[in-house]
Amino acid sequence: MDRLKIEYSDIPKEAYDYRKSNLKVWAINLLLKFLVPLLFLMTGLSNKIGIFASSKGRNLFFDWNYICGTFFQ
Numbered sequence: 001m002d003r004l005k006i007e008y009s010d011i012p013k014e015a016y017d018y019r020k021s022n023l024k025v026w027a028i029n030l031l032l033k034f035l036v037p038l039l040f041l042m043t044g045l046s047n048k049i050g051i052f053a054s055s056k057g058r059n060l061f062f063d064w065n066y067i068c069g070t071f072f073q
Contacts, residue, residue: 005016040046
């Protein structure tokens with residue numbers, strides 16, 4: 001950022017502050033995009049979610065066919 005201030009000395013200080021804050025937000029966003037999935041994988045939470053979803057969704061297809069067959073015949 002200091003190099004940019006030297007190269008473009010006619011830009012106001014608020015523009016540099018805005019750019020610096022945007023870079024901080026971008027860096028935090030980038031870290032979270034990698035840390036949250038890593039946390040899911042390392043703690044085994046993704047496996048637990050998969051087990052939960054497969055147990056809840058296993059009979060959903062057959063239940064839906066039963067409902068449609070009963071009411072729409």
